[in-house]
Amino acid sequence: MKRSTWTIIGLVTIGAIIFGTMLSDYFPVLLLIGGVLLVVYGFKGKSAPVSNNSLPVLSKKREQTYLESGMSYREIEFFRETLNQAKQEIEKLQANISQNAKLKAIDLRHDTIRAAKALFKELVKEPTRLNEASHFLYTHLPNMVDLTNKYLEINNHEIKSRDTYEKMEESIQIIDQMASLITQDYQKFVADDLEELDVELSIAKQSIKRENQYKEEVR
Known part of the structure; x- marks a missing residue:
């Protein structure tokens, strides 16, 4: 029942009390209490629903991990708010892409959603590197969401002019470039890991080569 309805009921009840005072000594008192409660409830209304964008509860284990990495409580809060926003934008981008064939083709060409989710996971593992993903978090990802929204x-316009089609084609080209930038953001973020892997592979290959040479000499 709406708040205004409860208010009206309460006021009508209180009005009935005034009339009922001539009929009984106790009945009006009970009505008065009920009327006041209805009016108060009507003005108070129901509590506001919890926003879906609210931060999830931070576990003690995760908090301890952040603190051990050298982050302050303020930095932890900022980090969590930033990633929460990024998560919502990634989900929105994925929803947008699923609605259009051309957007799907761009995603397949650049692996945009996979790259965005992968970079998000890397940030969760290495929160102190948040600043290294600033282009992704504050420019490329939000711009990609805005462009696909538009x-x-x-x-979805039922009637499109020639100019409209030209603008749409231009938009697709920009979206394609932005998708490529998101993929590059991920590649740059994990570049050190790839370099370390290259070094380890090189060492392993040399070790295998020496081992094979040794076996040849022993024969």
């Missing part, structure tokens, strides 16, 4: 909006 593209879908225009694409």
Whole structure:
């Protein structure tokens, strides 16, 4: 029942009390209590629903991990808020891409969603490197969401002019470039890991080569 309805009921009840005072000594008192409660409830209303964007509860184990990495409580809060926003944007981008064939083709070409999710996971593992993903978090990802939002909006227009089609084609080209940048963001973030892997592979290959040479000499 709406708040205004409860208010009206309460006021009507209180009005009935005034009339009922001539009929009984106790009945009006009970009505008065009920009327006041209804009015209060009507003005108070129901509590506001919890936002879906609220931060999840931080476990003690995760908090301890952040603290041990050298982060302050303020830095932890900022990090969690930033990643929460990024998570919502990735989910929105994925939803947008699923609605259009051209956007799907771009995603397949660049692995945009996979790259975005992979970079998100890397940040969760290495929170102190948040600043290294600033282009992804504050420019490329939000711009990609905005561009795909606008593209879908225009694409849903029932009547499109020649100029509209030209703008849509231009938008697709920009979206394609932005998708490529997101993939590059991930590749740059894990570049050190790849270099370390290259070194380890090189050492392993040399070790295998020496082992094979030794076996040949022994024969």
